[in-house]
Amino acid sequence: MTNGKEIKFSDDSLALVQRMMKRYPEGKQKSALIPVLHIAQAEFDGWLSGPVMEYVASVLNILPVEVFETASFYSMFNLKPVGKCVIEVCRTSSCWLVGAEDVISHLEKKLNIKVGQTTSDGMFTLKSVECLGSCGTAPMMQVGADYYENLTLDKVDTLVEKFRSEGKRKSYTDKAEPRKL
Amino acid sequence: MGKKLLLKNDHISGIQSYEVYRQNGGYASVEKALKTMTPEAVVEEVKKSGLRGRGGAGFPCGMKWSFLAKPEGVARYLVCNADESEPGTFKDRYLMERIPHLLIEGMITASYALGCSNSYIYIRGEYFYVSRILENAIAEAYANGWLGKNIQGTNYSLDLHVQVGAGAYICGEETALLESLEGKRGNPRIKPPFPAIAGLYGCPTVVNNVETIAAVVPIVNEGGDEYAKIGIGKSTGTKLISASGHINKPGVYEIEMGLPVEEFIYSEEYCGGIKGGRKLKAVVAGGSSVPILPANLILKTAAGEPRLMSYESLADGGFATGTMLGSGGFIVMDESTSIVKNLWNFSRFYHHESCGQCSPCREGTGWMEKVLHKILDGHGTIEDIDLLWDIQSKIEGKTICPLGDAAAWPVASAIRHFRSEFEEYVKQPKSIQDVKHYYRLQEAKF
Ligand SMILES: Cc1cc2nc3c(=O)[nH]c(=O)nc-3n(C[C@H](O)[C@H](O)[C@H](O)COP(=O)(O)O)c2cc1C
Numbered sequence: 001m002t003n004g005k006e007i008k009f010s011d012d013s014l015a016l017v018q019r020m021m022k023r024y025p026e027g028k029q030k031s032a033l034i035p036v037l038h039i040a041q042a043e044f045d046g047w048l049s050g051p052v053m054e055y056v057a058s059v060l061n062i063l064p065v066e067v068f069e070t071a072s073f074y075s076m077f078n079l080k081p082v083g084k085c086v087i088e089v090c091r092t093s094s095c096w097l098v099g100a101e102d103v104i105s106h107l108e109k110k111l112n113i114k115v116g117q118t119t120s121d122g123m124f125t126l127k128s129v130e131c132l133g134s135c136g137t138a139p140m141m142q143v144g145a146d147y148y149e150n151l152t153l154d155k156v157d158t159l160v161e162k163f164r165s166e167g168k169r170k171s172y173t174d175k176a177e178p179r180k181l
Numbered sequence: 182m183g184k185k186l187l188l189k190n191d192h193i194s195g196i197q198s199y200e201v202y203r204q205n206g207g208y209a210s211v212e213k214a215l216k217t218m219t220p221e222a223v224v225e226e227v228k229k230s231g232l233r234g235r236g237g238a239g240f241p242c243g244m245k246w247s248f249l250a251k252p253e254g255v256a257r258y259l260v261c262n263a264d265e266s267e268p269g270t271f272k273d274r275y276l277m278e279r280i281p282h283l284l285i286e287g288m289i290t291a292s293y294a295l296g297c298s299n300s301y302i303y304i305r306g307e308y309f310y311v312s313r314i315l316e317n318a319i320a321e322a323y324a325n326g327w328l329g330k331n332i333q334g335t336n337y338s339l340d341l342h343v344q345v346g347a348g349a350y351i352c353g354e355e356t357a358l359l360e361s362l363e364g365k366r367g368n369p370r371i372k373p374p375f376p377a378i379a380g381l382y383g384c385p386t387v388v389n390n391v392e393t394i395a396a397v398v399p400i401v402n403e404g405g406d407e408y409a410k411i412g413i414g415k416s417t418g419t420k421l422i423s424a425s426g427h428i429n430k431p432g433v434y435e436i437e438m439g440l441p442v443e444e445f446i447y448s449e450e451y452c453g454g455i456k457g458g459r460k461l462k463a464v465v466a467g468g469s470s471v472p473i474l475p476a477n478l479i480l481k482t483a484a485g486e487p488r489l490m491s492y493e494s495l496a497d498g499g500f501a502t503g504t505m506l507g508s509g510g511f512i513v514m515d516e517s518t519s520i521v522k523n524l525w526n527f528s529r530f531y532h533h534e535s536c537g538q539c540s541p542c543r544e545g546t547g548w549m550e551k552v553l554h555k556i557l558d559g560h561g562t563i564e565d566i567d568l569l570w571d572i573q574s575k576i577e578g579k580t581i582c583p584l585g586d587a588a589a590w591p592v593a594s595a596i597r598h599f600r601s602e603f604e605e606y607v608k609q610p611k612s613i614q615d616v617k618h619y620y621r622l623q624e625a626k627f
């Protein structure tokens with residue numbers, strides 16, 4: 001149970017998961033594990049609890065420990081509760097060269113939390129992550145499906161206010177905002 | 182202006198869509214291959230082209246394809262490596278986001294050449310929105326008869342799937358990628374057996390980078406010989422370079438191999454010079470893993486020849502005075518950059534990303550990060566610089582996969598070329614306050 005809800009995929013998600021499992025040869029349905037964990041994380045409050053992982057194991061017909069083994073390896077899977085908006089700021093060299101540290105400390109001050117923490121209202125979690133492949137438009141951060149590039153502190157402020165007023169949970173699996181190319 | 186093969190149409194509005202892509206000559210390579218060539222003939226063209234893998238190692242693509250085992254009745258797989266997580270590299274995202282059909286077209290033509298009936302594009306999880314763009318393009322390709330059963334009325338059938346990862350640099354290493362695609366942790370496999378013999382699900386498999394697969398399209402269209410005329414020596418064709426750091430015009434540039442590095446950095450057509458008119462200090466030319474070079478050695482080889490953007494010229498002088506083209510992640514640093522601090526940033530990255538299987542890498546990357554932090558924090562000694570050198574030398578070549586080498590080379594090259602800067606930190610400890618702040622950023626895993 002998370003938040004009192006029964007742990008069960010919505011009909012749409014379950015149909016998607018079943019389609020996914022067909023992408024692989026007979027008996028290799030474990031291949032769907034990572035994509036399915038993304039769906040689970042989005043559907044069950046942004047993190048993978050023990051019961052959620054057990055549920056995923058039952059859907060894919062594998063052992064719960066296999067799910068945990070995989071989930072605990074990858075940085076995008078949260079094994080603890082997180083805020084509705086997980087702000088992930090890139091901290092690697094190209095971003096660092098042009099001000100990633102300033103963005104991170106600005107966010108720490110603005111949200112009044114440290115990297116790795118969640119605001120008391122449960123709205124924001126701040127993370128610093130490794131290179132997201134956006135080094136030419138640095139500094140940058142990711143929130144849910146969206147990349148926010150060429151950041152300035154003003155831009156960060158505007159974005160945080162926007163997220164706050166929307167109050168929505170952001171997931172990697174969301175439809176991304178349209179991008180100017 | 183240099184010749185463009187991959188990005189020649191990227192400015193056309195709507196090129197993301199099937200219709201516009203097709204109107205501009207899209208899917209011609211599939212038509213040509215499936216209707217007029219045998220799979221072996223396609224492999225032959227790729228061999229003639231001299232195309233080398235664009236993922237970092239530069240292994241000849243045609244040769245890799247010809248190693249693929251073909252036991253009777255066993256499935257073969259083509260897996261596209263769209264993990265793109267080498268710091269400083271963002272060309273694959275650029276290509277997939279802007280011209281998704283070019284990758285799909287390349288995948289179909291390459292799958293035909295290799296005799297695959299199921300192929301996968303493994304894309305890093307952070308690129309979720311790009312995976313959607315690819316899925317869209319794939320749906321359009323199915324709808325127009327380029328995927329599925331009996332493609333364009335021929336006997337050839339192919340299904341193509343996109344698989345997302347979930348954040349792990351190591352999954353760019355091809356055997357870790359295959360593990361991840363099988364739903365497991367991204368622990369690299371011991372080689373041999375190579376994927377060409379036992380890859381995905383134990384079947385013969387080719388793993389190729391996005392850009393490598395995309396290059397198959399112009400090679401089949403224009404012929405391997407034509408492709409080989411572009412570039413210089415054994416560095417044939419064009420290369421996508423991801424340029425970042427202290428330059429006026431960061432971005433992705435398609436260059437003809439052989440372009441002088443100096444022109445790439447300073448000409449308006451490419452990086453447009455160093456930001457704020459400052460002086461160039463150093464360049465990491467091929468993604469974070471390759472040796473860093475100081476300005477004099479990146480612009481000219483030790484012999485005084487102009488350094489060129491090619492596999493051979495960048496490697497000229499070996500690791501003593503040269504570097505590698507790698508993935509083409511070109512990170513430029515101006516005179517204000519602290520090489521030691523940047524190195525610490527890289528070392529933290531490798532420590533964070535080590536999969537933990539091999540002790541030299543798991544422990545050594547952490548030690549290097551700690552020693553560098555100690556030096557930056559003003560508590561270093563001269564012996565610490567030697568210790569760093571010692572640690573890196575004991576990681577290189579002693580691990581299952583090359584992540585260990587990738588972690589060692591930046592350390593070795595920074596000490597080799599910038600030792601005096603390390604000594605300065607040790608002799609006149611400038612306590613760098615914000616490093617303390619930054620060090621903390623290695624938050625616990627969620
Ligand atoms: C630690 C590590 C990370 C790698 N990351 C990538 C990557 O993100 N993308 C990529 O194409 N190749 C990457 N490679 C290289 C792959 O192992 C493999 O050589 C490549 O995908 C082969 O494709 P190519 O021959 O077309 O270059 C990486 C290698 C190592 C050791």
Ligand code: FES
Binds near residue numbers: 091093094095133270
């Ligand atoms: S270094 Fe930040 S996106 Fe690459």
